[in-house]
Amino acid sequence: MIAPIVTRCRLSRSVGKVKEGALLKFNMVRLAVAAGLCSVMSAPSIAQERSAVRQGFALPAKSHKKILLFRPSVSVGAQSTGGMFEPNAEWTEQAKTNIQSALDRLQARLGNEVTLAPEGYGDDARALQEHMALFAAVSQSVIQYQFFAGNRLPTKKWDNKAAVFDWSLGDSVAALPGAKDADYGLFIYNKDAYGSTGRKMLQLFAAMGGISVTSGVHQGYAGLIDLKTGDLLWLNADFQIGGDVREKDGSDKRVRQLLEDFPGSDIGKAETP
C-alpha cells in the first residue's frame, strides 16, 4: 500500500504556546487527528530530490563506456481516495514502452552506449534477481539514511558533512550475465500513482478546512554501479518527480529528470514541472 504525502503534518504547531486547559486539549486532539492522517498516509515527510556521486568518480563526456541497463522497474496505477495504490496494467505497459523509447532517444546524449542486460536463465537468473533486490535495498538505505536529513544514521551524519558517498553491492556483480562486456550497470525505478477523482475531491474539500492532502505519488530513482567492484557510483532519487509516464512527451521528461545529473552527460537540468 503506497501512501500519499501529507505535507502539512504540523497542523497544531502552536500547541506549546496555548495556556488554557480546554484549548490545549482541543489542540491536542487536532494534533492527534493530524497525526492520524499523517500516519495513515505517511511517506518521507521531506520529499526532495537528491543525488550524489561517489568521491573520485568522474565519467568524462563522450568517454564511450558501455552501460548495461537492468530491466527497469515500472509500476503505474491510481491512488484511491484513502491513499491505496490501485495498479493499472494498461498504464504500466504504456509507461514501460514509453520509458524504453525515451531512453533510446536520450542515450546518445548520455555520451555512452546503453544496452539492455541480457535475460538470464537458471543460476544466472537467480544471481540477477538477488542483485536487483540488493540494489533496491542499498538504494533505499541511501535514500532513507543518507539523503534525507532527520532520518540519518549516526554513521552517515559525518559522511554527509564530509560529502562521503560510500556504498557498494560487492564485487559479485562482475559475474552477472552481460557484465563482462560492460563497464557500468544502470538501474531505474519508477512508481506512479495518479490521484483518482475521489482523491482529488478529498484534497479540494480538505483544503477548504485548511488541511493539506496530497494527490498522487510519483517516485523515481536511478543508480549507476561499477560492474567490476560493485560500488555505487551515482544515485539520483526524486520523490516528487515530474513527467506523465503514460504519455510519450511525459516519459521523455521523466527520463530526463531521472538522468539529469548523470555523470558525463549533457542532458542538463530539465525544466521543473
Place this chain on the structure above:
Amino acid sequence: VTSRLARLALMLALQFGSQAGAEPLPDVPPYAGVYQPQGVDEIGLWHEYDESERALAASTLVINDEKLNSYVKRVMCDVIGEERCKSVRIYIMREPTTNANMSANGTMRVFSGLLLRMHNESELASVLGHEFGHFERRHGLERFKAARSGTDILSWSAVLVGVAATYGTYGVYRNSYSNHRNLQLTIYGDLYRYQRNQEREADSLGIAYLNHSRLKPQSASLFWQNIMAEAEASARARGLKKPEFNKIAFLASHPPDGERAAYLSALASPDGAARDDGAARYRAALAAWMPTFLEDQIKLNDFGGSAPLCPWRALPGARQSARSGQCSGFLRHGDRSRCRDGRCRDGRCLSRPRARAREDRSAVRRAEGAAHLSRSEAGRL
C-alpha cells in the same frame, strides 16, 4: 496428547454434532474453466502479481527439485481436478514456517515448514484445496476492494474531523473526533472479520474438494489438531501459559485454530473415513527432503515445538538430545562428523551404548516437551 485429542474430539462433537446433522456438507461448485482477469482492478492486480512471480521464480528460496514439485502438483490436481489445476503454478519455498499462500493470479507458495508437519497426502491436499479456494472465489480481489472502500470512508471521516477542528466549536469537534475513532474501530474490525470469513469460505471449499476426492477428508481437522498440540508443546517448553485456541483477536486474519479443527471435522464426509490417507506415498515422496526441512526447523530454537516433529522425519538413527530437546543424528550420506559417539555406518548413527541410552531416557522424561514426544510418537505414528 491422545487424551487431549480425545477431549477435543468430544468437545467438537458436542459443539458441532447437532449442526453437522442439520447442515448439508459443502459441495464443489461448478467450475467455468481457466478464468481470465476482468476489469481494471483485477487486470491490474494480476499484472502486479505477474511481476512479483517473475522475481519469485528466480528466488534462491524456491526449491527446484523436479520430483518434489511434480508430486505436490499431482496431489493438488488429484484433489481439485485437472481443469482447476491448470490455473495454478506452485512454488515450494525453503522456509521453516507452517504456511502456504495464494496470489490473485494463481501463484501458490508452499513453505517447507508446512511439508515438514504434514503426516500424509490428505493433510497436504486439504491445505492445497484451501488455497485454491481463495483463487476460485477471487478473494484477493474482493479483499482489495473491501480495503479500498474502508479506507475511502475513513479518509473522508478524518478530513471532516479536521474541518470541524477549523470551523466548529470544541464540543462539535470533540464529538466528531470520538465518532471518527469509533468508525475506525468499526471499519478495521469489519475488514478483519471479512478476511476471516474468506478463510472460512476457503476452508469449506477445501473440505468439499477433499470429500469428493479419493483421499480421507478427516485429515483436514487432524492437521489443525496437530498444529495446536505443537503450539502447546512449544509454549510449555518456554514456560508460557497454554495458548488459547478459540478466542478471536481483533486483528486476527484467520479463524482460531480450534474453530477450524472443529468445523473441518464436522464438514468431513463420514463416507471418507475409510479411505486411504496416503501416508506411505507422502513419506516416500518427502523422504529425501525431510532431514533438510527438519534441520531448518531445529535452527529456530523452538525446542518444545520441534520435538514432536523428530521421529520419522529424520533418518533412522535420529535421536533427541535430552538436555535441549533437539534432534540429532539426521545425517546425509558421508556426514560422519555429526555422530557424537563416532559410530557410523552408511552415513547413519548407530545406537549408543545402553547405559547412556538409559540415562537419556530418564532425562527425556524430565523434560516436559520431550515427554510429549514419546506419547505423540506412539499415538500418531
